Amino acid sequence: MKSPNISDNVEALNRDMANKNLGGHWQLGLESYLSYPETTVQPCLWKWKDVYESLMRAGEVVSMEEAERRTVRLLNPALRDRQATTHTIHFSFQYVKTGEHARPHRHTAAAFRFILNGSGAYTTVNGQKCVMEEGDLILTPQLSWHDHTNDSGKPIIWLDGLDIPLVQSLQQLLFEPHPENAQRVEKTSEEVAISYGHGRPAGASAAEFFHYKWSDTYRRLNALVEAAAPDRFDGYLLEYRNPTTEGPTMPTIQCALSLLRPGQETQGHRHTSTVIYHAFRGSGSSFVGEERFDWKAGDSFVVPLWYPHRHVNGGASEEAILFSMSDAPVLRSLGLYREESAGV
Ligand SMILES: [Fe+2]
Ligand SMILES: [Fe+2]
Incomplete structure (x- = not known):
């Protein structure tokens, strides 16, 4: 009788181990090891016209009661x-x-809203009216209560950003409705902002600063343009930092x-972080891997991790933000953060 060869022996071992919920490292194959991070996320551009039309149609057919939040994702x-x-x-994108x-609710996913169109509505975050x-x-950080009220006399649209896919993959996603239909307002974000001007009171907590006003942000952005050289990869870059920790x-x-x-152009680079952009003002083009995205105000696009990318404002007179x-x-x-120059 012929004795089994080595590969038959390995296959038999693999089979027997599989029945016991075991596997050998040798079964993975060397092709599963890459010298760079690989993503399944695809570069993609979403046009404002499509988002806006979908929001308006949702406004006609989807009620707040049935949706909890009327958003287009x-x-x-x-x-x-x-x-x-x-x-x-x-x-x-949310339309109110x-x-x-x-109604108020809270969740373990952190979120923010960036206001695009309209004003005068307010969101209440942990009792603070913004x-x-x-x-x-x-900002609505992890597990902060938030509800939205529009008594401004006109509709409002904002951008919602969330870390929900990350929290989901960590299997930490929780959601809790508030027992009441609206939170009681205890203070306003203007009152809180006074504490964060040229210093902060002892005991001021990052947990109560939620509201970055555009008037302050835009003034700082303009001061940056006047006083500093642009970042070679991101143009004049202003990060929203936590005022108590200086962290993200x-x-x-x-x-x-x-x-x-x-006329400004940035140089190409890539990094292990993933970025979603929203064109807030002006127009331009971004080169992401093999793609060229021509964008104008309202459009959004994704730069997946490790894709080389650069941005151009080809216009002659208007700034782009x-x-x-x-x-x-x-x-x-x-x-795991890495970054390097990369032509694109
Ligand atoms: Fe929420
Ligand atoms: Fe970048």
């Missing part, structure tokens, strides 16, 4: 099974008509603005 075509913009961070109220103006950034916007999320002056959300704080805290 950006879905990456390569992540259909996950229904998310990227593998870690996510963008949605005048007279509408979105009245919205275009360009404001309002939230533990999992970095928000920033990039201003490109007329890109709002961005990145998962860089997660990569940094895990020791």
Whole structure:
């Protein structure tokens, strides 16, 4: 009788181990080891016209009662099974008509809203009333109660950014409705902001600063343009920092603005963080891997991790401002953040 050869022996071992929920390292194959990070997220551009039309139609047919939040979500075509913009961070657009109220709730996913269109509505975060103006950034960190009220007399649209895909993959996603229909307002974000001017009172907590006003942000952005050289990869880059820790916007999320002056071009680079951009003002082009995205105000696009990218404001007279959300704080805290120049 013929004795079994080595590969028959290995196959028999693999089979027997599989029955015991075991596997050998030799079964993985060397091709599973790459010398660079690989992502399944795809570069993608979403046009404002499509988002806006969908929001308006949702405004006609989807009530606040049945939706909890009336949002249109950006879905990456390569992540259909996950229904998310990227593998870690996510963008949605929310439309609240005048007279509408979105009930309070909280969740372990951190979120923010960046106000695009309309003003005078307010969100209440842990009892703090934040009245919205275009360009404001309002944070709802992990497990903070938030509800939205639009009594401004006109509709409002904002951008919601969330770390929900990350929290989901960590199997930490929790959601809790508030027992009441609206939170009681205990203070306003203006009152809190006074404490964060040229210093802060002893005991001031990062946990109560939620509202970055556009008037302050834009003044700082202009001061940066006047006083400093642009970042070679991001133009005039202003990051939203936590005012008490100087750390990222939230533990999992970095928000920033990039201003490109007329004719300005950045150099190409790539990094292990993933970024979602929203064109807030002006127009331009971004080169992401093999793709060229021509964008104007209202459009959004994804730069997946390790894709080389650069940005151009080809216009002759108008500045361009890109709002961005990145998962860089997660990569940094895990020791996985890397960045390098890369032609594109
Ligand atoms: Fe929420
Ligand atoms: Fe970048």
